[in-house]
Amino acid sequence: MKELGEAILKWGKGLGNDIVKVDMFLNHRIDTGLMFRMGEEIAAHFADERPMTVLTVEASGIALALTAAHALGDLPVVFAKKSGTVVQDDETAQAKVYSFTHKTESTIRVEKRYLPIHSRVLIVDDFLADGQAALGMIEICRQLDCPVCGVAVGIEKGFQPGGRMLREKGIHVLSLAVVEKIENGTIRLRDD
Amino acid sequence: MKELGEAILKWGKGLGNDIVKVDMFLNHRIDTGLMFRMGEEIAAHFADERPMTVLTVEASGIALALTAAHALGDLPVVFAKKSGTVVQDDETAQAKVYSFTHKTESTIRVEKRYLPIHSRVLIVDDFLADGQAALGMIEICRQLDCPVCGVAVGIEKGFQPGGRMLREKGIHVLSLAVVEKIENGTIRLRDD
Numbered sequence: 221m222k223e224l225g226e227a228i229l230k231w232g233k234g235l236g237n238d239i240v241k242v243d244m245f246l247n248h249r250i251d252t253g254l255m256f257r258m259g260e261e262i263a264a265h266f267a268d269e270r271p272m273t274v275l276t277v278e279a280s281g282i283a284l285a286l287t288a289a290h291a292l293g294d295l296p297v298v299f300a301k302k303s304g305t306v307v308q309d310d311e312t313a314q315a316k317v318y319s320f321t322h323k324t325e326s327t328i329r330v331e332k333r334y335l336p337i338h339s340r341v342l343i344v345d346d347f348l349a350d351g352q353a354a355l356g357m358i359e360i361c362r363q364l365d366c367p368v369c370g371v372a373v374g375i376e377k378g379f380q381p382g383g384r385m386l387r388e389k390g391i392h393v394l395s396l397a398v399v400e401k402i403e404n405g406t407i408r409l410r411d412d
Numbered sequence: 413m414k415e416l417g418e419a420i421l422k423w424g425k426g427l428g429n430d431i432v433k434v435d436m437f438l439n440h441r442i443d444t445g446l447m448f449r450m451g452e453e454i455a456a457h458f459a460d461e462r463p464m465t466v467l468t469v470e471a472s473g474i475a476l477a478l479t480a481a482h483a484l485g486d487l488p489v490v491f492a493k494k495s496g497t498v499v500q501d502d503e504t505a506q507a508k509v510y511s512f513t514h515k516t517e518s519t520i521r522v523e524k525r526y527l528p529i530h531s532r533v534l535i536v537d538d539f540l541a542d543g544q545a546a547l548g549m550i551e552i553c554r555q556l557d558c559p560v561c562g563v564a565v566g567i568e569k570g571f572q573p574g575g576r577m578l579r580e581k582g583i584h585v586l587s588l589a590v591v592e593k594i595e596n597g598t599i600r601l602r603d604d
Contacts, residue, residue: 289444
């Protein structure tokens with residue numbers, strides 16, 4: 221998505237080898253107009269798959285999930301909640317998510333009633349890096365017998381394995397922009 | 413707001429004396445259409461104050477902040493981030509927030525560059541209870557010389573002191589629905 225790529229090059233900062241800091245328009249300050257156009261792009265791509273619910277994970281996935289859901293005809297959004305540990309609970313579907321960045325394991329959970337069986341789910345998140353959050357959401361959908369239409373993200377870190385791993389599993393992945401690498405603080409995007 | 417009041421009575425649950433559980437449409441599953449209409453209601457109420465930025469706090473305030481900002485002409489949204497402790501940092505405005513519910517103190521912070529001096533700020537959140545989160549955001553605006561147009565919330569707990577406290581300070585508060593009390597698990601709304 222050209223406008224997103226331009227925003228990344230204009231406002232984004234590369235830190236070290238792997239951090240893409242886009243606080244200026246995506247996950248601390250939100251450029252509202254851009255966020256809505258990103259949602260429309262996701263909706264145009266996935267409309268034919270007829271998703272019924274958009275699933276994301278708190279906190280920074282919520283804005284993009286909401287604009288995508290709006291553009292798909294005001295679908296409901298469910299956001300998985302994060303917590304430290306798995307708690308035994310019959311009303312909740314849970315999955316462990318390992319963060320390679322923070323070297324920590326957390327749990328994401330969704331109350332089962334909010335993803336009724338056989339709901340067609342579109343997973344949306346702001347970033348795709350190692351793909352562990354997406355895998356956790358896919359696992360929750362599997363537990364609840366909800367088919368996954370695909371995974372749509374704002375920014376994929378192309379130098380991390382998540383995108384390839386999901387595609388090799390046959391998941392339909394849409395990344396609105398792909399960061400190819402970070403060189404001396406400069407962000408390089410993958411050409412479309 | 414009639415539609416929100418009806419959703420609270422239909423889907424909400426009162427737990428104990430003070431918990432209003434609205435996970436079904438507001439803060440775990442989001443009713444997207446309702447969330448947009450809530451944003452429009454906030455925008456209609458505050459448009460004359462000409463806010464320039466919408467400020468909220470992660471995570472569950474983000475959706476309502478985004479729809480209000482959209483209805484106000486795609487204003488930027490800034491969401492304060494939560495962390496455990498104050499960290500000395502010249503680039504960040506911070507405020508302590510005490511949670512009466514959890515008996516814990518946390519810190520919310522905003523990078524100063526995202527709220528430029530003299531920005532007119534509309535504060536938006538999903539809930540208003542003790543008003544401590546709103547006070548923290550007002551304190552951050554004060555540090556950054558940003559005038560506060562008002563505080564708009566989805567649901568005010570009328571039996572907790574936050575709404576009165578803010579109004580007594582002269583803050584313009586809009587609550588789209590006010591829960592008067594919880595009786596034996598039943599939620600009673602304040603008549604408009």
